[in-house]
Amino acid sequence: MSFSAIKGQIGPINILKKYIEQSCLAGGYLFTGPQGIGKKLVAKTLAKTVNCLEAGLDSCDACISCKKIDNNQHPDVHIIEAEEACEIKIEYIRQLQKEINLKPYEAKVKVFIIDDAHNLTAEASNALLKILEEPPKNSLIILISDKQALLFKTIISRCKILKFAALKRAELEIILKEDYSVEKNLAHFLAYFSEGSFGTALKFKDRDIMREKNKIIDSFVLSRKGGFENLSIQNREEVSGYFNILATWFRDIYLIKVGLPHSEIINFDRRDELLRSMSEFSFSDLNEILSSISESILSLGQNMNVKLVLHNFSSIIQH
Numbered sequence: 229m230s231f232s233a234i235k236g237q238i239g240p241i242n243i244l245k246k247y248i249e250q251s252c253l254a255g256g257y258l259f260t261g262p263q264g265i266g267k268k269l270v271a272k273t274l275a276k277t278v279n280c281l282e283a284g285l286d287s288c289d290a291c292i293s294c295k296k297i298d299n300n301q302h303p304d305v306h307i308i309e310a311e312e313a314c315e316i317k318i319e320y321i322r323q324l325q326k327e328i329n330l331k332p333y334e335a336k337v338k339v340f341i342i343d344d345a346h347n348l349t350a351e352a353s354n355a356l357l358k359i360l361e362e363p364p365k366n367s368l369i370i371l372i373s374d375k376q377a378l379l380f381k382t383i384i385s386r387c388k389i390l391k392f393a394a395l396k397r398a399e400l401e402i403i404l405k406e407d408y409s410v411e412k413n414l415a416h417f418l419a420y421f422s423e424g425s426f427g428t429a430l431k432f433k434d435r436d437i438m439r440e441k442n443k444i445i446d447s448f449v450l451s452r453k454g455g456f457e458n459l460s461i462q463n464r465e466e467v468s469g470y471f472n473i474l475a476t477w478f479r480d481i482y483l484i485k486v487g488l489p490h491s492e493i494i495n496f497d498r499r500d501e502l503l504r505s506m507s508e509f510s511f512s513d514l515n516e517i518l519s520s521i522s523e524s525i526l527s528l529g530q531n532m533n534v535k536l537v538l539h540n541f542s543s544i545i546q547h
């Protein structure tokens with residue numbers, strides 16, 4: 229994908245284009261911002277643009293260099309990432325150090341993209357710091373992270389920081405409808421549920437997420453039995469997802485009660501039921517339920533027994 233085809237990241241893209249235009253693009257960059265909003269895509273497009281045989285301010289996506297990078301087959305463009313949220317160990321950075329000092333095989337600029345850079349170990353961070361202090365000419369190191377606070381301050385200080393923002397929800401809703409032919413209600417739900425994260429919305433786009441979320445709401449909220457009887461509770465992450473859905477439901481009731489426009493409702497497909505539920509809950513009920521949902525998600529993340537978490541939550545909702 230070229231810069232011109234990437235949605236919603238005009239700010240950072242224009243900065244990068246300016247650097248390319250002024251030929252002052254080199255060294256270390258840090259792309260920060262929420263997950264799933266296109267940081268890695270922009271990094272890859274940058275790698276393509278600086279190496280594109282058409283040599284402009286955007287990738288052509290047709291030349292052999294662009295194609296190789298798109299297929300992760302370019303010998304001078306490396307993406308370093310830890311497997312499944314593991315650490316990025318020093319071996320990766322040692323390899324980078326070796327590679328970066330070699331003459332490029334075919335590229336104009338060697339590019340190293342380190343995804344989820346907050347997973348670098350202390351040892352790896354220190355090794356990387358040495359490289360960032362004096363990066364070889366015609367090399368580019370791009371760190372990507374949605375958790376900047378976990379990165380070493382010394383690493384951050386060696387990088388030019390580019391901040392990426394989530395898309396506006398209404399903007400994402402339009403893109404989903406127009407560019408991905410997503411049905412109206414689904415596009416609305418996805419844009420709001422994913423909080424403007426394009427990647428998250430696309431991940432759920434082809435799943436029957438409307439049916440799934442409505443099943444969760446039906447079996448839990450509307451039955452008022454406070455149970456997940458019809459749902460699988462084997463997988464901790466999945467249960468955490470149930471709580472995220474429940475949060476959208478109670479958040480909607482809250483927002484209706486405070487009189488926000490109905491277009492802001494996440495579960496717009498069920499607004500009639502939401503309106504009916506409004507009188508059942510006081511603001512303090514809703515506050516209690518919403519904070520209990522946050523606590524439940526936190527507890528699940530801290531490995532608390534799933535059944536116990538559900539039991540605790542049930543006792544709140546059944547009041």
Ligand SMILES: [Zn+2]
Nearest residue numbers: 280288291294
């Ligand atoms: Zn090209």
